[in-house]
Amino acid sequence: MPALRRPLELGFSIEPRADRYDDHVELARAADAAGYDLLGVQDHPYQRRFLDTWTLLSVLAPQTERIRLFPNVANLPLRPPAILAKAAASLDVISGGRVELGLGAGGFWDAIEAIGGPRRSGGESVDALEEAIEVIRLMWSDERSVSFDGRFYTLSGVKPGPRPAHAIGIWLGAIKPRMLRLTGAKADGWSVSLAYVPPEQVRESSALIDEAAAEAGREQSAIRRLYNVSGVVSEGQGGEGEGTLQGPPSLWVETLAEWATAIGIDTFVFWPEADPRGQLERFATDVAPALREAITHA
Numbered sequence: 001m002p003a004l005r006r007p008l009e010l011g012f013s014i015e016p017r018a019d020r021y022d023d024h025v026e027l028a029r030a031a032d033a034a035g036y037d038l039l040g041v042q043d044h045p046y047q048r049r050f051l052d053t054w055t056l057l058s059v060l061a062p063q064t065e066r067i068r069l070f071p072n073v074a075n076l077p078l079r080p081p082a083i084l085a086k087a088a089a090s091l092d093v094i095s096g097g098r099v100e101l102g103l104g105a106g107g108f109w110d111a112i113e114a115i116g117g118p119r120r121s122g123g124e125s126v127d128a129l130e131e132a133i134e135v136i137r138l139m140w141s142d143e144r145s146v147s148f149d150g151r152f153y154t155l156s157g158v159k160p161g162p163r164p165a166h167a168i169g170i171w172l173g174a175i176k177p178r179m180l181r182l183t184g185a186k187a188d189g190w191s192v193s194l195a196y197v198p199p200e201q202v203r204e205s206s207a208l209i210d211e212a213a214a215e216a217g218r219e220q221s222a223i224r225r226l227y228n229v230s231g232v233v234s235e236g237q238g239g240e241g242e243g244t245l246q247g248p249p250s251l252w253v254e255t256l257a258e259w260a261t262a263i264g265i266d267t268f269v270f271w272p273e274a275d276p277r278g279q280l281e282r283f284a285t286d287v288a289p290a291l292r293e294a295i296t297h298a
Contacts, residue, residue, distance in 0.1 A: 038070060
């Protein structure tokens with residue numbers, strides 16, 4: 001695995017609790033002011049304690065000035081791709097080109113079915129996601145009208161629009177081999193979490209993405225590698241365990257720099273496990289500058 005192949009970016013994650021809207025606004029403003037590149041919001045429409053992700057992103061966008069916003073990742077079975085494309089493009093126009101699109105094939109099928117969505121097998125969910133990428137890009141195109149005849153989605157002479165203000169990246173939440181190969185062949189990025197995929201597996205998974213990209217005639221560096229890292233920046237020695245990272249700023253800097261240079265992660269999204277506002281500030285002050293410096297001189 002080569003060293004970092006694109007500039008490092010850092011993000012912050014918001015858990016969209018319905019009883020904490022004022023906190024979400026404060027966190028978004030603070031992340032923007034602190035220099036984070038990305039603000040992610042997880043998408044679980046069936047979760048009764050959560051606000052709708054697209055509604056929350058839409059109200060956070062005008063509360064910020066420079067940070068880019070994205071669903072991490074949008075629940076495709078509950079968000080028809082043509083409408084999702086229009087929603088993303090609309091918010092991109094409104095925000096001045098500050099929207100990206102994390103996209104997932106689906107999971108928690110009992111909950112998805114309970115709220116009216118389809119139940120799909122693993123193979124069907126990947127097939128549907130591959131079709132959705134085609135549909136979304138058609139809806140973002142300059143064509144006067146577009147059609148698509150798929151197994152899961154169709155377009156029949158629809159007129160695309162609005163066109164996004166910038167080239168929105170489609171970043172897939174992928175773990176298994178077929179999804180990883182789809183990421184390499186057709187997506188702009190890969191979003192994966194420490195809680196589910198340890199660093200040693202990231203190396204193997206990223207190699208599958210690279211292989212698929214090469215087969216598709218794509219540059220491997222064109223595909224973002226995003227790692228969602230849960231944990232707490234704290235005192236004491238700490239360490240990595242149970243899918244989290246716990247410890248002082250020096251541990252975070254050393255560990256993330258190693259993951260960046262050794263396994264090619266170019267984007268880290270911080271998911272604090274406690275005290276979101278305090279952790280946001282501490283990561284931005286005590287970790288981010290030193291991490292950027294360490295990677296620059298690696």
